[in-house]
Amino acid sequence: MGNADLRDLAAIRDISFAEIEGSVVAVDAHNWLYRYLTTTVKWTADETYTTTDGVEVANLIGIVQGLPKFFEHDLIPVMVFDGAVTELKADEVADRREKREQAEERRVAAKERGDAVEAARLEARTQRLTDTIQETTRELLRLLDVPIVEAPAEGEAQCAHMAATGTVDHAGSEDYDTLLFGAPTTLRQLTSKGDPELMDLAATLDDLGFDRQGLVDAAMLCGTDFNEGVRGIGPKTAVKAVREHGDLWGVLDARGVEIPNAEAIRELFMDPPATDVDVDTAVNPDVDAAREYVVDEWGVAADEVERGFERIAESQVQTGLDRWT
Template sequence: MGNADLRDLASIREVAFEELEGSVVAVDAHNWLYRYLTTTVKWTNDDAYTTADGVEVANLIGVVQGLPKFFEHDLTPVMVFDGEMTDLKADEVAERREKRERAEKRQAAAAERGDAVEAARLSARTQRLTDTIQETTRELFALLDVPVVEAPAEGEAQCAHMAATGSVDHAGSEDYDTLLFGAPTTLRQLTSKGDPELMDLAATLADLELDREGLVDVAMLCGTDFNEGVRGIGPKTAVSAVREHGDLWAVLAARDASIPNAEAVRRFFLDPPVSDADVDPTIDPDVEAARAYVVDEWGIDAGEVDRGFERIRESQVQTGLDRWT
């Protein structure tokens, strides 16, 4: 969702990696990459990931730092990239652009006055997935044999569809939209230390005494990435209102309120553009070729990625041993 209201309603529990071994996870690639990208920028000297031509490819460090977590716990990531942006999201994208532009101005001011810490923090906020970052990320995934799926539209919707149809075991995202798009289970905190969280759709609906349509109605009343919510309605009030009145339309009528494009937004959550995808869970990364691509071709500081590549190599050996014992 556009806000975190659904966090208060969703059934979420911490799950041990041991319970997930052997699972295939459809990962919202933009969401996953952006989190590593901003972390890399925040804590790494930009000389380590900026080419002689001034092109920033912090994503290459982020990918190498982030993938070992999957491999070391015998998880197969399937990276799902966003497709065409829906018109419904245009307002949100414009708002993000404005925030980024404001952060860029503040970053320049911080750098000018010599505040390196503040400049680095703001630099992380201004990161975006450039064409170069998109292309080099896909190329690195190919060398590491990580499956990639191109979504027709929203990556979260495609992840949810793949989980719902059984082509993967779980969706993987920090956002809550996978719940609204119908993912039976979503793994969260895949970019954090410690065990992940598991968000369960069936348990959420049972706890709230709603069906999926009702959950979408609740989300829309609170506000999503695609619509503003109704003033004065928070998550608990929204649940009560949908239970009492039956659906979004009845709640809006009772409150003499409206949501622009409500029918289109609701339909988008319940029947989003998605495609079927066959996934081969067998991964055989070419670590040496991937390292040469990152270090030799793109000039990334070897000290920033060598440990990550070593972890990938070690995890593949260990996983192979485990499967033979």
């Protein structure tokens, strides 16, 4: 569920890292990376992640700062990258591009008037995953021996498929789409301080008295990344309407409204493009090679990443000791 309002419908509970240690997590890589990328840009001087020829690789700092959270809690991340953009998502992509362009115009204006704080905040909102960011992210993950999966389409759908088929223990995303795509459990707050949250599909359906199709129908009435919702319908109203009229079509008929491409969107959530994959979870990071790549090859300031690399190295030693005790 791209629509955060639908959090009200999901069964979500706090969970300790101790409860999930040893788990393999299929992480929505674009979602995870973007959060660390924007945070880095917002709070870090740009000269620390900009090469001499002006190429920005703030992603490298974000990755080194974000991965230790997995390793220190004995979690194996499997980074799942988006494939081809689903045609149904074209409007959402165009809207995001327009918002980035508007933020860029405001950033330039803030910089011209000397408002460095506002300029940094707006610059974080203009970030996109460039070809360089995509390539360097994959290479750094490879050096750190983090498994990578290339999804045929939506990364969240591939994560959900991997969790549903038992390839991994959980999906991992800050968004809610994995629930609609059928992930039995999703770990959230993996980019935040403190313990994560567990979003549970079976508990959600039990609470609502729906099957997954009913949940998808309610979500579509509220609005998803693939469609605008029906005016005047929020989460509670959507659930009530689906219960009263049986399904999405009954609600739309009763209200005399339409959702463009509704059948295709419904089918996308219920049976999304996804592939079966094999994942090698015997992770053995080459911290020295990764450090050389980030600092020597890309010129990232060493003091911005050294503590992250130290934490990764220390976590591997500690995890090995724990497994022998």
